[in-house]
Amino acid sequence: MSNRIALVTGGTGGIGTAICRKLSQMGHRVATNYRDEAKAKKWQQEQAAAGFQFTIVAGDVGDADSSITMVKAVEAALGPVDILINNAGITRDTTFHKMDAMQWQEVINTNLTSCYNVTRAVIDGMRARKWGRVIQISSINGQKGQYGQANYAAAKAGMHGFTISLAQESAKLGITVNTVSPGYVGTDMVMAVPEEVRAKIVAQIPVGRLGSPDEIAYAVGFFVAEEAAWITGANLSINGGHYMGW
Ligand code: CAA
Numbered sequence: 001m002s003n004r005i006a007l008v009t010g011g012t013g014g015i016g017t018a019i020c021r022k023l024s025q026m027g028h029r030v031a032t033n034y035r036d037e038a039k040a041k042k043w044q045q046e047q048a049a050a051g052f053q054f055t056i057v058a059g060d061v062g063d064a065d066s067s068i069t070m071v072k073a074v075e076a077a078l079g080p081v082d083i084l085i086n087n088a089g090i091t092r093d094t095t096f097h098k099m100d101a102m103q104w105q106e107v108i109n110t111n112l113t114s115c116y117n118v119t120r121a122v123i124d125g126m127r128a129r130k131w132g133r134v135i136q137i138s139s140i141n142g143q144k145g146q147y148g149q150a151n152y153a154a155a156k157a158g159m160h161g162f163t164i165s166l167a168q169e170s171a172k173l174g175i176t177v178n179t180v181s182p183g184y185v186g187t188d189m190v191m192a193v194p195e196e197v198r199a200k201i202v203a204q205i206p207v208g209r210l211g212s213p214d215e216i217a218y219a220v221g222f223f224v225a226e227e228a229a230w231i232t233g234a235n236l237s238i239n240g241g242h243y244m245g246w
Contacts, residue, residue: 002027005078006224007071009033009061009118010088011054012043014187015137018213019085022221024052028083031074033059061088061114062106071121080129081122083224086115086159087137091189096150104151111155115162123170132175133224136163137216138235140183144243156181160235167233176232178223183239186210207240 006023010016011032020030032054034040040056047054055077059070074081089111092103119134126132141149142156160179167177184190184201190210193201202210219236222228237243 004028004082005074005080006030006083006085007032007074007081007118007122008085008087009059009114012040012056013087014189015182015185015213015216016087017043017047018217019087019137019220020047020054021052022214022217023083023085023224024054026221026224028224029055029078031055031057031078033057033061033070033088035060061086061118062109064117064120067114067117068121071118080125082126082129082131083133083135084119084122085135085137085220086118088114089137089139089155089189091149091152091192093148093152093193095148099151107151108155108158111152112158112162115159119162119166123166123175126175127170127173130174132170132173134163134166134170134175134177135220135223136160136177136179137220138179138181140181140237140239140243143181143235143237143245163235164233171232174229176223176229178232179235180216180219180223181235181237181239182211182216183237183242184210185213185216187213205240205242209240211238211240 006028008019011020023030034056044056057070057073060066092107136159138159139156141153145153163177163179
Protein backbone atom coordinates (compact mmCIF):
# COMPACT_ATOMS: atom_id res chain seq x y z
CA MET A 1 0.00 0.00 0.00
CA SER A 2 1.40 3.40 -0.92
CA ASN A 3 0.00 6.75 0.14
CA ARG A 4 1.07 6.37 3.73
CA ILE A 5 2.08 9.35 5.84
CA ALA A 6 5.76 10.00 6.42
CA LEU A 7 7.56 12.40 8.75
CA VAL A 8 11.16 13.11 7.79
CA THR A 9 12.92 15.17 10.45
CA GLY A 10 15.43 17.66 9.11
CA GLY A 11 13.85 17.22 5.69
CA THR A 12 15.03 20.56 4.36
CA GLY A 13 18.70 19.52 4.53
CA GLY A 14 20.78 17.79 1.86
CA ILE A 15 20.04 14.14 2.63
CA GLY A 16 16.62 15.06 4.08
CA THR A 17 15.43 16.64 0.84
CA ALA A 18 16.41 13.56 -1.16
CA ILE A 19 14.55 11.33 1.33
CA CYS A 20 11.42 13.51 1.16
CA ARG A 21 11.47 13.30 -2.64
CA LYS A 22 12.06 9.53 -2.66
CA LEU A 23 9.15 8.86 -0.31
CA SER A 24 6.94 11.19 -2.33
CA GLN A 25 7.88 9.36 -5.54
CA MET A 26 6.86 6.10 -3.79
CA GLY A 27 3.37 7.59 -3.34
CA HIS A 28 3.59 8.66 0.30
CA ARG A 29 2.54 12.00 1.72
CA VAL A 30 5.51 13.65 3.37
CA ALA A 31 5.94 16.19 6.14
CA THR A 32 9.05 17.70 7.65
CA ASN A 33 9.82 20.05 10.51
CA TYR A 34 11.56 23.38 10.63
CA ARG A 35 13.09 25.72 13.14
CA ASP A 36 13.63 28.55 10.63
CA GLU A 37 10.22 29.28 9.08
CA ALA A 38 11.41 31.61 6.32
CA LYS A 39 14.04 29.12 5.15
CA ALA A 40 11.55 26.25 5.26
CA LYS A 41 8.90 28.18 3.28
CA LYS A 42 11.47 28.98 0.59
CA TRP A 43 12.44 25.28 0.48
CA GLN A 44 8.78 24.27 0.25
CA GLN A 45 8.25 26.61 -2.70
CA GLU A 46 11.34 25.31 -4.48
CA GLN A 47 10.16 21.74 -4.00
CA ALA A 48 6.69 22.65 -5.28
CA ALA A 49 8.27 24.22 -8.36
CA ALA A 50 10.02 20.89 -8.94
CA GLY A 51 6.67 19.06 -8.60
CA PHE A 52 6.85 17.93 -4.95
CA GLN A 53 4.17 18.88 -2.40
CA PHE A 54 5.49 18.74 1.17
CA THR A 55 3.89 19.72 4.47
CA ILE A 56 6.07 21.75 6.83
CA VAL A 57 5.50 22.08 10.57
CA ALA A 58 7.37 23.93 13.30
CA GLY A 59 9.35 21.73 15.67
CA ASP A 60 12.64 21.29 17.46
CA VAL A 61 13.43 17.56 17.65
CA GLY A 62 15.82 18.17 20.53
CA ASP A 63 12.92 19.33 22.69
CA ALA A 64 10.32 16.81 23.93
CA ASP A 65 7.34 19.19 24.13
CA SER A 66 8.12 20.73 20.77
CA SER A 67 8.33 17.24 19.23
CA ILE A 68 4.88 16.33 20.56
CA THR A 69 3.42 19.55 19.16
CA MET A 70 5.17 18.88 15.85
CA VAL A 71 3.75 15.36 15.52
CA LYS A 72 0.26 16.64 16.40
CA ALA A 73 0.58 19.26 13.67
CA VAL A 74 1.52 16.57 11.11
CA GLU A 75 -1.41 14.43 12.24
CA ALA A 76 -3.77 17.40 11.95
CA ALA A 77 -2.53 18.21 8.44
CA LEU A 78 -2.14 14.70 6.99
CA GLY A 79 -3.19 12.01 9.48
CA PRO A 80 -1.34 9.48 11.65
CA VAL A 81 2.36 8.96 10.97
CA ASP A 82 3.21 5.50 9.56
CA ILE A 83 6.78 6.21 8.49
CA LEU A 84 9.30 8.09 10.63
CA ILE A 85 12.76 8.98 9.39
CA ASN A 86 14.92 10.30 12.24
CA ASN A 87 17.22 12.31 10.00
CA ALA A 88 17.74 15.67 11.72
CA GLY A 89 21.32 16.11 12.84
CA ILE A 90 24.01 18.67 13.57
CA THR A 91 27.77 18.75 14.09
CA ARG A 92 29.86 20.69 16.61
CA ASP A 93 33.25 19.31 15.61
CA THR A 94 36.22 19.88 17.86
CA THR A 95 38.80 17.72 19.58
CA PHE A 96 37.47 16.36 22.86
CA HIS A 97 39.96 18.15 25.10
CA LYS A 98 38.56 21.46 23.78
CA MET A 99 34.89 20.40 23.73
CA ASP A 100 32.60 22.32 26.09
CA ALA A 101 29.45 20.93 27.68
CA MET A 102 27.23 22.85 25.27
CA GLN A 103 28.93 21.31 22.22
CA TRP A 104 28.41 17.87 23.73
CA GLN A 105 24.82 18.45 24.81
CA GLU A 106 23.56 20.11 21.63
CA VAL A 107 24.75 17.19 19.50
CA ILE A 108 23.40 14.54 21.88
CA ASN A 109 20.04 16.32 22.10
CA THR A 110 19.54 16.95 18.41
CA ASN A 111 21.01 13.71 17.08
CA LEU A 112 20.11 11.14 19.74
CA THR A 113 17.55 12.38 22.28
CA SER A 114 15.51 13.40 19.23
CA CYS A 115 15.02 9.68 18.53
CA TYR A 116 13.27 9.39 21.88
CA ASN A 117 11.33 12.63 21.50
CA VAL A 118 9.89 12.03 18.04
CA THR A 119 9.59 8.23 18.01
CA ARG A 120 7.86 8.28 21.41
CA ALA A 121 5.24 10.61 19.92
CA VAL A 122 4.40 8.25 17.01
CA ILE A 123 5.02 4.73 18.34
CA ASP A 124 1.68 4.21 20.12
CA GLY A 125 -0.20 4.88 16.89
CA MET A 126 2.04 2.52 14.90
CA ARG A 127 1.54 -0.20 17.54
CA ALA A 128 -2.24 0.28 17.50
CA ARG A 129 -2.39 0.14 13.68
CA LYS A 130 0.13 -2.72 13.52
CA TRP A 131 2.26 -1.15 10.83
CA GLY A 132 5.22 1.17 10.93
CA ARG A 133 8.64 2.01 9.60
CA VAL A 134 11.20 3.79 11.80
CA ILE A 135 14.58 4.57 10.25
CA GLN A 136 17.52 6.24 11.94
CA ILE A 137 19.94 8.15 9.72
CA SER A 138 23.17 7.50 11.57
CA SER A 139 26.70 7.86 10.17
CA ILE A 140 29.88 6.04 9.27
CA ASN A 141 31.39 7.99 12.14
CA GLY A 142 29.13 6.22 14.62
CA GLN A 143 30.68 2.98 13.35
CA LYS A 144 34.37 3.89 13.12
CA GLY A 145 34.73 7.07 15.22
CA GLN A 146 36.21 10.30 13.85
CA TYR A 147 38.89 12.68 15.03
CA GLY A 148 37.04 15.79 16.23
CA GLN A 149 33.65 14.08 16.63
CA ALA A 150 33.46 12.43 20.07
CA ASN A 151 30.03 14.02 20.58
CA TYR A 152 28.70 13.17 17.11
CA ALA A 153 30.10 9.62 17.05
CA ALA A 154 28.64 8.92 20.50
CA ALA A 155 25.20 10.12 19.36
CA LYS A 156 25.35 8.25 16.04
CA ALA A 157 26.48 4.99 17.66
CA GLY A 158 23.67 5.44 20.19
CA MET A 159 21.13 5.72 17.40
CA HIS A 160 21.82 2.14 16.33
CA GLY A 161 21.57 0.90 19.91
CA PHE A 162 18.15 2.51 19.92
CA THR A 163 17.30 0.80 16.61
CA ILE A 164 18.17 -2.71 17.71
CA SER A 165 16.24 -2.43 20.97
CA LEU A 166 13.12 -0.86 19.50
CA ALA A 167 13.28 -3.38 16.64
CA GLN A 168 12.95 -6.23 19.14
CA GLU A 169 10.06 -4.58 20.96
CA SER A 170 8.22 -3.76 17.73
CA ALA A 171 8.81 -6.88 15.65
CA LYS A 172 5.51 -8.63 16.35
CA LEU A 173 3.53 -5.46 15.66
CA GLY A 174 4.37 -4.98 11.97
CA ILE A 175 6.83 -2.21 12.74
CA THR A 176 10.38 -2.46 11.38
CA VAL A 177 13.19 -0.38 12.80
CA ASN A 178 16.44 0.03 10.90
CA THR A 179 19.50 2.24 10.61
CA VAL A 180 21.11 3.71 7.52
CA SER A 181 24.73 4.80 8.06
CA PRO A 182 25.87 7.18 5.33
CA GLY A 183 29.49 7.99 4.73
CA TYR A 184 30.64 11.38 3.45
CA VAL A 185 27.91 12.79 1.19
CA GLY A 186 28.21 16.06 -0.74
CA THR A 187 25.97 18.14 1.55
CA ASP A 188 26.48 21.49 3.28
CA MET A 189 27.48 19.61 6.45
CA VAL A 190 30.38 17.85 4.73
CA MET A 191 31.34 20.89 2.64
CA ALA A 192 31.76 22.79 5.95
CA VAL A 193 34.75 20.55 6.77
CA PRO A 194 37.92 22.52 5.89
CA GLU A 195 38.91 21.78 2.30
CA GLU A 196 42.32 20.28 3.05
CA VAL A 197 40.82 17.99 5.73
CA ARG A 198 38.03 16.99 3.34
CA ALA A 199 40.48 16.17 0.56
CA LYS A 200 42.28 13.74 2.87
CA ILE A 201 38.98 12.11 3.79
CA VAL A 202 37.90 11.72 0.15
CA ALA A 203 41.28 10.10 -0.58
CA GLN A 204 40.27 7.33 1.87
CA ILE A 205 37.06 6.48 -0.03
CA PRO A 206 37.65 3.49 -2.35
CA VAL A 207 34.92 4.58 -4.78
CA GLY A 208 36.89 7.82 -5.08
CA ARG A 209 34.19 10.43 -4.51
CA LEU A 210 31.65 11.78 -2.05
CA GLY A 211 28.23 10.14 -2.06
CA SER A 212 25.10 11.83 -3.38
CA PRO A 213 21.97 12.41 -1.28
CA ASP A 214 19.96 10.29 -3.75
CA GLU A 215 22.24 7.33 -3.02
CA ILE A 216 21.18 7.52 0.64
CA ALA A 217 17.51 8.10 -0.14
CA TYR A 218 17.51 4.96 -2.30
CA ALA A 219 18.31 2.85 0.79
CA VAL A 220 15.65 4.59 2.85
CA GLY A 221 13.11 3.73 0.16
CA PHE A 222 14.29 0.12 0.31
CA PHE A 223 13.63 -0.14 4.06
CA VAL A 224 10.28 1.63 3.77
CA ALA A 225 8.92 -0.72 1.09
CA GLU A 226 6.19 -3.22 2.00
CA GLU A 227 8.53 -5.97 0.72
CA ALA A 228 11.07 -5.09 3.45
CA ALA A 229 8.76 -6.36 6.22
CA TRP A 230 11.28 -9.02 7.33
CA ILE A 231 14.22 -6.62 7.54
CA THR A 232 14.48 -5.20 11.03
CA GLY A 233 17.35 -4.21 13.31
CA ALA A 234 19.71 -3.82 10.35
CA ASN A 235 22.40 -1.19 9.93
CA LEU A 236 23.13 -0.52 6.27
CA SER A 237 26.47 1.15 5.53
CA ILE A 238 26.47 3.35 2.42
CA ASN A 239 29.88 4.92 2.22
CA GLY A 240 31.68 4.15 -1.05
CA GLY A 241 33.69 1.45 0.73
CA HIS A 242 35.13 3.92 3.27
CA TYR A 243 34.32 1.59 6.18
CA MET A 244 33.56 -2.09 5.68
CA GLY A 245 33.08 -3.28 9.26
CA TRP A 246 30.46 -5.99 9.74
N1 CAA B 1 44.07 11.81 12.68
C1 CAA B 1 45.18 12.25 13.30
N2 CAA B 1 45.44 13.55 13.47
C2 CAA B 1 44.56 14.43 12.99
C3 CAA B 1 43.39 14.03 12.34
C4 CAA B 1 43.17 12.66 12.19
N3 CAA B 1 42.09 12.18 11.55
N4 CAA B 1 42.69 15.12 11.99
C5 CAA B 1 43.42 16.20 12.41
N5 CAA B 1 44.54 15.76 13.00
C6 CAA B 1 45.61 16.56 13.57
C7 CAA B 1 46.07 17.67 12.65
O1 CAA B 1 47.00 17.17 11.72
C8 CAA B 1 46.70 18.66 13.62
O2 CAA B 1 47.98 18.17 13.96
P1 CAA B 1 49.19 19.18 14.35
O3 CAA B 1 48.69 19.96 15.54
O4 CAA B 1 50.30 18.27 14.65
O5 CAA B 1 49.39 20.02 13.14
C9 CAA B 1 45.82 18.50 14.82
O6 CAA B 1 45.11 17.26 14.68
C10 CAA B 1 44.78 19.58 14.95
O7 CAA B 1 44.31 19.40 16.20
P2 CAA B 1 43.51 20.53 16.93
O8 CAA B 1 43.30 20.09 18.33
O9 CAA B 1 44.15 21.83 16.69
O10 CAA B 1 42.18 20.42 16.14
P3 CAA B 1 41.18 21.57 15.80
O11 CAA B 1 40.58 22.11 17.03
O12 CAA B 1 41.80 22.46 14.79
O13 CAA B 1 40.04 20.70 15.15
C11 CAA B 1 38.97 19.41 13.50
C12 CAA B 1 40.26 20.06 13.99
C13 CAA B 1 37.74 20.26 13.82
C14 CAA B 1 38.78 18.06 14.15
C15 CAA B 1 39.18 19.33 12.01
O14 CAA B 1 40.28 18.50 11.76
C16 CAA B 1 37.99 18.76 11.27
O15 CAA B 1 37.06 19.46 10.93
N6 CAA B 1 38.03 17.45 10.98
C17 CAA B 1 36.98 16.79 10.24
C18 CAA B 1 35.99 16.19 11.17
C19 CAA B 1 34.97 15.47 10.35
O16 CAA B 1 35.26 14.55 9.59
N7 CAA B 1 33.71 15.87 10.49
C20 CAA B 1 32.68 15.27 9.70
C21 CAA B 1 31.66 16.32 9.38
S1 CAA B 1 30.49 15.72 8.20
C22 CAA B 1 29.56 14.67 9.06
O17 CAA B 1 29.63 14.56 10.23
C23 CAA B 1 28.61 13.84 8.25
C24 CAA B 1 28.87 12.42 8.42
O18 CAA B 1 28.13 11.77 9.12
C25 CAA B 1 30.02 11.77 7.73
